[in-house]
Amino acid sequence: MRTLLINLAVFLLMLVALVLLPPLGFDAYQALKRAWSAGDERALLPNYRGVDWAAQHFREFSRVSTTYFDFIGWRRAPFAGSTINIDAQGYRVHPAAPRREEAQVWFFGGSTTWGPGASDAHTIPARLQQHAGRTVFNFGESAYTAHQSYNLLMKSYLQGGKPGHVVFYDGANEVVIKCRAELGFYSTSHEVTIRERMSSTQLSMQLLSPTLELLGRGLRSVGASARSDMGYDCHSNEEKRRAIAAALVMDWSLARDLVQKNGGKFLAVLQPVSFTGSPQLGHLPAVRASAPLKAQYDAVYPELKRQLQAAGIAYADLTSMFDGEEYLYIDFAHVSPRGNDIAGARMSALLN
Incomplete structure (x- = not known):
């Protein structure tokens, strides 16, 4: 015994x-x-020479967490730092930022809008506010697709507010997320994780789900690394890239109609990434070596432009906005404060 x-x-x-x-x-x-x-190595890039808050910013960025919301997926948890401040509703705020319902401009997008690599005063919405002389509210969130922004736009109108302009700054996440082989044209970045968690109905599987999730993540990473396409499939899947483009066209069309119905003007922007145009990438050898990811943008962006033109959707093509010899990019999609200032100035000229 x-x-x-x-x-x-x-x-x-x-x-x-x-x-x-x-x-x-x-x-x-x-x-x-x-x-x-020692900190995020991006703080050491030549983009940040003379910027004394860069290292502190990336330390704060590593501490920011997220929480779940139905239909929009997630928002950042409230945070108070010297370079990053997030309000109780999960929105990043900048100096002299208005209340959401009082803002003259609502700015939607993914992490490039939210602003990793930039202090509160140097995000694109903050710089747009400075250049345009109009109050701007930052709705950006990491990994957001245009459809999540559209859902958030509906929610925001229901909560109150009638901005004169609404900006959608999209494109990067439609490709880098939806072109992953395990995801579809209508996916968010967390779809696989959520599906795996929800399929664990037995108590034993629920207990094991964190371990299985780590194992699955590792196996997917190893599998992708062993393939020449690094786990992306838009370059070889014409049906998928057409569906991704069609989804963005529909989201922008619906958002435009909703904004106009509420008395505002809609500005859709096809955003740049390091693989569009001719930007300076000499300081980012890993980005220059990202041929599989570049192939996805080379496949999807032309299809996006073709469908937008066919549908008669007016938009601003800013895919070459960061061309030149300045050090602007800090990774394949995000830019440092100087880049955000250029974007803010360009979009200020587009508001009318």
Whole structure:
């Protein structure tokens, strides 16, 4: 009996270890990595010479978390820092930012709108406010697609507010997210994770889901690394890239109609990434080597433009906005404050 009880106790301890240790170990690894890291290497790029807040900004950025909301997916949790401030509703605020319902311009987009790599005063919405002389509210959020922005636009009208202008700054996430082989033309970046969690209906599977999620993430990463396309498929899947383009065309069309119905003017912007135009990338060798990702933009952006023209959707093509010899990009899509200032000035001229 004693031997049986000892074996049972050992088995239970092994079971508990199987369930708890992988996710706990992963969390501990991430915490130690943040504590011991010299910081985000992007702060050392030539873009930030003479910018004394860069290192602190990226430290703050690593501490920002998110929380879930139906239909729009997620928003950042409230945060108060020296370079990043997020209000109680999950929106990033900049100096002299208006209340949402009082803003003259609502600005929607993904992380390039939210502004990693820029302090509060140097995001695109903040610079647009400075250049245009109109109050601008930043609705941007990391990994947002145009459809999430459209859902958020509907929610915001229901909450109150009648801005004179609404800006949608899209394109980058339609490609880098939806062109992943495991995702579809209507996916968000978290679709696979949510599906895996919801399929775990048994208690045992719920307990094991964090461990299985880590395992699945690792296997997908290894599988993608072993393939020449790095896990993307838009370059070889014409049907998918056409569907991605059609979804953006519909989202912009619906957003335009909703804005006009509420007495505003709609500005759709096809945003630049490092693979469009001829920007300076000499300081980013990893980006220059990202041929599989570049192939996705080379496949999808022309299709987007073709469908937008066919549908008669007016938009601003700013895909070459960052051409030149200045160091603007800090990765494949985000730019440093000087780039955001250029974007703010360009879009200020488009508001009428």
